[in-house]
Amino acid sequence: MGEQSGGNKPLRIALLGCGTVGLQVARLLIERAAELAAQIGRDFEIVGVAVRDLTKPRPGIPADWLTDDAAGLIIRSQPDIVVELIGGLEPAETLIRTAFANGAAVVTANKMLLGDQGQELFAQAQSAGVDLFFEAAVAGAIPIVRPLRESLVGERITEIVGVVNGTTNFIIEQMATKGMAFDAALAQAKQLGYAEEDASADVSGRDAAAKTALLASLGFHTWVNSGQVYREGITALTPEDFQAARTIGCVIKLLAVATLSADGAVSARVHPALVPADHTLATVSGAYNAIFLESEHAGKLAFFGPGAGGVPTATAVIGDIVTVGRNRIRGVTTRVQVSERALPVQGMGQVASHYFLRFQVADAPGILARVGEVFARHNISVRSLNQASDADATGRVQLTALTHLVLEADMQACLAELSHNDFVNGELRMLRVWGL
């Protein structure tokens, strides 16, 4: 049972971080104070806003709320709820642990930290008897954490597939529609404010991997951390990839995929994938996010909404503050994992996918047979194979192959052999395919 906030004293809320999201959370708490207090069932007050740089302008935030001593704010002001919107591993982790140690509940949007240290932090929250809420950490404003935690708790979810990073989704769209190279599309995304100056967590897939870890943990009632999520970013995508995708009626998306097999093994991965252009996932555009669930009893469920942005993300934080506040005044907490299991997480080698291969071979008799032999040796079952009608200036022809479901380990072994073969010249490109 949580620590009950005494009497009818206002709930005390401390904000850590006042950036894109934090500023909007503060603004909503100020502007909608009366309505939110009615929803919580008690008045609240903001006891302070911890920032790194006290000199930076914070429009609408009373100057006497600001402090650059976050730990001191937590320890001295005895908040009921600490709202952590600093992001990243440190000092966020230490501050959250300080909050728990001081009996405060925590609301956070910090996917990186939870993806890395979620299990430990939730354990500490539980032993401290306080809440740790994080709706904003996954897919921004889309309400996905509560549905997974509560509505679907009686359900066996078998697959979670999502577009969960708006920055890369925007970059990929620019590459697809304008034929831009990655670097140019990234530069444009920064210019337009769709990407931060340091976009490495986005383009490397790290951000998506952390969200995938949280989705898999919630959906499958186990713990998966970011390090267990196989990850490929979008930096290696080329305009040729997008052209080739079009030839088979597909678009490219950076997908987050998590599966639970019938025998109870989890897989989790983030990588670019070809998606049939007529699949709903292919239509998720710009900064929007989408999450598709496949479940044993409820069938297919899908959720769409804005995946980022200060204001949409702030609404998810506010929803958590209200729930945690209501819990607090009743002296209860909501457990994050209601049925903990320690399911094995498969390595990527054990995952089966469809694959699309594109490579050049010498334009000579018998080459197709030799390619076929390599495929056969590695259990690669080919669904369709296409050979360009004309050789290029160097006497090579382009081959493309679409496979049936194939184990990643077999595909990697096949690629290794193909790349060392004398008849495969130039680029050898593999992209996974989802939704066939």
Next chain:
Amino acid sequence: MGEQSGGNKPLRIALLGCGTVGLQVARLLIERAAELAAQIGRDFEIVGVAVRDLTKPRPGIPADWLTDDAAGLIIRSQPDIVVELIGGLEPAETLIRTAFANGAAVVTANKMLLGDQGQELFAQAQSAGVDLFFEAAVAGAIPIVRPLRESLVGERITEIVGVVNGTTNFIIEQMATKGMAFDAALAQAKQLGYAEEDASADVSGRDAAAKTALLASLGFHTWVNSGQVYREGITALTPEDFQAARTIGCVIKLLAVATLSADGAVSARVHPALVPADHTLATVSGAYNAIFLESEHAGKLAFFGPGAGGVPTATAVIGDIVTVGRNRIRGVTTRVQVSERALPVQGMGQVASHYFLRFQVADAPGILARVGEVFARHNISVRSLNQASDADATGRVQLTALTHLVLEADMQACLAELSHNDFVNGELRMLRVWGL
């Protein structure tokens, strides 16, 4: 505060009704007992299943669970949770009130009853200190109640639009794709099990209106009952309507629409509407449901999933049982309305829509001018007007008109005048348009 279930005694669950949904709920409670008990945090037992007809076979349900005395089951077996899956107004209402009077929490899928008596029942639940949960009452397996109640509680939702009745959605699709008349499509839906023998609640829009009332109540933090929802069913739709829709790039859907205006007035309605074929709502097919939310801060959110069927609906019931069970063992309840207001509900006359009109006029000079005069007299601003190039055998030509946003009251007055005018002959058809 709710009544706390004493000690570590198993939670006692009574099921009322063992039809399509009830049977699946019982089956899931039996098959997944261990897992669900872990999720609740305590063992549970089924203390009885009340049915109307004891002689009907109930595969998998132990015969000694069955009783035809529902009230007796509630009073004598002292259940912690009563799961009401009988549906309809009576005896469901009396049984739910009996459950409250006996200190039991209630989980129900009964949209008709809640749409009619929701405010009163929630008030009784609250004064009895017990939970009343109803995720399955709206959009089957789609988790929409919790997101509205909790995740989006800090949000100002301004519009809720949905396809919330799978039966009519299936019938409409048959009419659209096969050119079938309503009666034939309804007969086929019954044959294929998509419609019940008595499909009047579906085709009249009553089922959708009840769900709309619940969605508007939850989304706008007020109370709207089914009687306040303007309602037109699908029985008047003709093959010609579908043909005409296609000519302007639209499909027809039975839409549930609820809006909250800037000055705090609610509108709620269910009627067939033209929807642009490239809008995501137009792609919701068969027994699937979809709900779109427009919100001030979180922007556009959408939810898709199976809207009916015993198994998907049962999973929503199970999710509620788990949450209510967890509440029960902690002695707490979740309030359904966290911020009660009594917002005015507008009559349909005050609602603005785009309209599509289709009617025949005498093929004579000056007719268009006279039609234009009628439109002008009623403040109907026309976006496009089309006149068929040829008159039919009786010397009439077909006119179609698409309007800008127009008040329903003005449109109705315009239609009244047009229908009594000497130059309008034959059918005069109006369909509302959404999503332009």
